[in-house]
Amino acid sequence: MTTLKTIRRSGALATRGLLTLGALAAGGLATAADAVNDLKGGPAVRGIDFQPPVTDIATQQRDLHYGMLIVCTIIFVVVFGFMFYSIVKHRKSVGHQAAHFHESVGVEIAWTVVPFIIVICMGAAATRTVVAMKDTTNPDLTIKATGYQWKWGYDYIKGEGEGIAFVSTLDTAQRELSEEGKPAGDDYLLKVDNPLVVPVDRKVRIITTANDVIHAWMVPAFGVKQDAIPGFVRDTWFRATQTGDFYGQCAELCGKEHAFMPIHVVVKSQADYTAWVADQKKALAAKADDPKKVWDKDALIARGEKVYVANCAVCHKPDGKGAGPVKALDGSPVVNDPDKDAQILTVLHGRLNGAMPAWQGKLSETEIAAAITYTKNSWGNHTGVLVQPADVVAAEAK
């Protein structure tokens, strides 16, 4: 069966390559269509309508579009009915004499006012959807989508899965197929390595930004298209009502690989999503520091400086002198205490009702050990003492 399909597919492709104008008229369209099937959640073969909506907004957009098609069809029939009637009847060749009228205030007021009223009705019909589309408040999950030339970066910022981050790139085989001029597959140019995963029936807010040029994050089935602008953040939202795979592509010209940075969203049931988040967290943890590792002095101090600058320097200052009520670390008795635990416990549990925050759980054991080692061996402090992650683990147990 598979072989048959393959043969049919390659045969169809070969035919497509040789298609001439005549062959097209002779049923070329059918031949071309054999090579590909509708993609659920993506484009349909010879689709002539919006992709089936899976959010309330996309449904409203489709209905508004149908409404507009009806309005336009009525106007079309009326206006061109008059025109073609006139073209048939009011011609010189059938002996029609020209009338002499060339103005009529009444008629002109009528055909100004009637379109005006139609336009007001259209505006009123669309307003509710515009307001709903722009309402990004109270999301269940917030994800930042960053456009890069030419891939998408996703950061789960708030909600279940917070902290998950990955980059989503076009499947490399697809780009090669394109280059060779041999496209294949229902998800041609839409297949990515890491799809975005979201839960069903939850309000997902997508914050867009970009790293280089403007991109646009679009998923037609969700009725979402939002430019991702470097230096700025914008947002949009969707609440998918069905599980499954949904596809979109970058919609703002972003350079040569513009056509090759698709968007693939997997909508999972709540249970599956929770399981996916747990898997991701496990994978993240596996990548994290091993608290059993024994570090050498230079590496630990170098790591510690980064942690210090990122977390501690805002209060204790980069030179360790502190400011106002914030204690100086440079020359501090706690820092210079030969008992390592004095400082470790301070950092883990905080002091003065959180004026010095408790860092346990916010930083890893390795990060805490590194930061402490850095302070013990910087500025005027020359203790030569190293604090290993294992020391922090031991202190946590106390």
Next chain:
Amino acid sequence: MSAVLPHPIDHDHDDHAHGHHPTGWRRWLFATNHKDIGTLYLLFSFTMFLIGGVLALCIRLELFQPGLQFFNPELFNQFTTMHGLIMVFGAIMPAFVGFANWMIPMQIGAADMAFARMNNLSFWLLIPAALMLVGSFFMPGGAPAAGWTLYAPLTLQMGPAMDGGIFAMHIMGASSIMGSINIIVTILNMRAPGMTLMKMPMFTWTWLITAYLLIAVMPVLAGAITMTLTDRHFHTSFFNPAGGGDPVMYQHVFWFFGHPEVYIMILPAFGIVSQVVPAFARKKLFGYTSMVYATSSIAILSFIVWAHHMYTTGMPVTGQLFFMYATMLISVPTGVKVFNWLATMWRGSMTFETPMLWAVGFIFVFTMGGFTGLICSMAPIDIQLQDTYYVVAHFHYVLVAGSLFGMFAGYYYWSPKWTGVMYSETRGKIHFWASLVFFNVTFFPMHFLGLAGMPRRYADYPMQFADFNMIASIGAFGFGLSQVYFLFFVVFPAMRGKGEKAPQRPWEGAEGLEWEVPSPAPWHTYETPPKLDKTATKVIG
């Protein structure tokens, strides 16, 4: 083109003041005669139209099938960008200036344009600009590839050709502004006695309004691309986010130019159609006054709708609502114009020579573009359609079927006056029907592609979009061939003077001062102001 071949001296034996006009190449390089300059503009714009058309065919060739067969994506982006820039700034705009040069002085009974030497300069500036624009393909890194809208910060990544392109657009902008000043001054100061503003032919009226639009917005474009230039080379950060600039501001400035530009490209076509329809319906234009007011309202409204090109940039909800309502409003005066044309045809005594076919084709196909415009104006729907092939279909319906069809109507209507010979009616009809059919074969399927979600400016696309792309490509080649047919079988014979001799007034129902002079129009017309009848359509002494 009357004066292309026969020596101009043949026509004005009683011309004392200008008896020593230059001949040979000097006649064209030093041209100050509005008819010669009009001819130059028309030939130039048709050349650019063919170059832009070849680029369009390269695009359609690549998109004939999914997969990259002919061009790499960098080159493809250069094609889309240059196709847009060349067609807008090289073909449509100069072509209408060519029509204006030929017709406005003849329509208002003026001897020539107000500033003859500036007229010469504004044409000849186009040549270096066009060479620089087209030549950018041969610069290191190739032609600009940021789209004709030249959005920042993608423009900051372009090679040196971007600077050439910006300079070319500066020059073309200067040329347009000079042309507009010339047209405004000519119309306001040089009308024959009795030719009051409200008796002017519609083509002159629409050009007057267009010229004001040009003067208002070309400097805005110049500002936007100058800031792009300084961002590229002098470390400013107007639009460069890396230095705190705002790329969205570029879009606002660009579209503040860009939307009136759309009307710059369509209003003169409205004017041509407003003259052709009454001529072939043998009935006066219905609602002349309301046509003038509708044109003016369109021009004014065109300044407050620009951000409907930017619904997806993420503007506040009030902004989106305002621009949606304002955009919908434009359909009212546009509708009035269509209704007026239909009322002009209504109970007329119509014949369908080629100019009338193009005019009716214009009304029919342009109105379809109007419908899709109405659909795009609705922000929620536009979120789906923005930057897809639906938009490509929409603006080709209004620019090809609008501006270009309008110009063809004008060519067939006035070319007997220009050349002194009638075109072949059969050939004109072949040109019309082939263009109309192939135009729709090309662009109608693009609506479907856009609805189904195919983004524009894509060198390659998912397989599901293959069939409609194939149809569009076949249509495009047919449309291109139709224009080559026009060049070889209509334009060249006319330039060689082949064809029946044209009478002074080849159209039974045509009115206006251009039909009060012989065909071909002598080199100088209305050297002394004519005395006009009450309707200002006839010379009575």
